[in-house]
Amino acid sequence: MADSAQAQKLVYLVTGGCGFLGEHVVRMLLQREPRLGELRVFDQHLGPWLEELKTGSCWGSLWWRGCGRFPNPSQAGIPTPAVEQMMLVSVHMDGSRPVRVTAIQGDVTQAHEVAAAVAGAHVVIHTAGLVDVFGRASPKTIHEVNVQGTRNVIEACVQTGTRFLVYTSSMEVVGPNTKGHPFYRGNEDTPYEAVHRHPYPCSKALAEWLVLEANGRKVRGGLPLVTCALRPTGIYGEGHQIMRDFYRQGLRLGGWLFRAIPASVEHGRVYVGNVAWMHVLAARELEQRATLMGGQVYFCYDGSPYRSYEDFNMEFLGPCGLRLVGARPLLPYWLLVFLAALNALLQWLLRPLVLYAPLLNPYTLAVANTTFTVSTDKAQRHFGYEPLFSWEDSRTRTILWVQAATGSAQ
Ligand SMILES: NC(=O)C1=CN([C@@H]2O[C@H](COP(=O)(O)OP(=O)(O)OC[C@H]3O[C@@H](n4cnc5c(N)ncnc54)[C@H](O)[C@@H]3O)[C@@H](O)[C@H]2O)C=CC1
């Protein structure tokens, strides 16, 4: 954004701002976005950590809960959302100047709630999504949140005049595909047959397409919308629930995990702090580099090593006392396929009675068992991204989190 606007304070909205990635994006913006004037955190479930922002702030006295009014609602004739909100005032980590943080409890599937939250924002970072590959939610719900929710965000930008939209997509919009073709250290231009059947990747692919297609649409006031999509591979780091689940599973099994996937199958992983940093940089650079970045996709990458899903997890779980048994998978692949199919059948049979959603199902097995890694520098070339955290830092931070989250610190 223009130099003359150096002093201009920008309003950012982060949807899904209380999720695993969203929280890191919010904290990163507060720490590293000098032009941040107001930060709106929109989520269906507001996290208690938002209140820590207030505690950590010397401006902490200004705080309302359930005030029911949004600061800038009438700007585009948008009604205020009938949701609980809280406002608090926080500061940058360097204590330089205040930033207003507004937490908005809302649902992206509700167009009026999204429009009210977007009104007056300069930039929207849309990370909210239903991440479900285990069959916990129905395909319809996944579609509503991921596709209709994204459509609502785009329409809200157009209606209210917000020009910059960064969408959190996923590697899953590319693959692994249903045929199990490997994607070996590919980039954004690598040809690949992207064929999906599972509701989650289908929804992410459709939502990404909507976002990219919206690039260039005229927003209220006549200027063009500028959009881009970031595609993380498997994200890890502080707050990664599946990592914690694997740790607990290992503890239940006496400190052992059993190899199910060959070590030669590479699964792309990226540290959450770097994914968040990439979002902040992309959002910052969208105006200045609109022609270059508008309508583009970027894989998220950093210096995390290429490993199998299980070997990668052991980088963190090993130092927490777990061991991975077997240089090769202990069970033959056909048996895993059978067990995954059995799980799917049980899920279907039990659905009227109870939700049975184990980690192993035909889809997760196929993803874990198909090489999918990226090697690219597109984000560096287009908007100057360099990972903020080295592999060593990312690893240490994640280990400390697993230890703290599970009480395994020695
Ligand atoms: N976790 C991963 O490995 C990857 C995640 N992604 C994408 O990153 C984004 C964030 O994912 P995570 O942080 O892992 O998931 P998460 O589940 O921790 O966070 C998603 C957030 O969105 C919120 N949300 C869900 N439905 C909502 C609704 N209807 N209205 C408002 N908020 C709603 C949730 O409350 C949650 O706070 C998602 O869009 C996901 O598709 C992409 C690649 C990899």
Ligand SMILES: C[C@H](CCCC(C)(C)O)[C@H]1CC[C@H]2[C@@H]3[C@H](O)CC4=CC(=O)CC[C@]4(C)[C@H]3CC[C@]12C
């Ligand atoms: C849960 C899977 C591991 C199961 C191992 C098994 C079959 C031996 O029990 C996870 C393996 C790969 C994960 C996915 C991958 O990292 C890509 C993703 C991207 C997203 O956008 C959302 C999450 C996920 C689908 C992720 C989900 C867990 C795995 C399938």
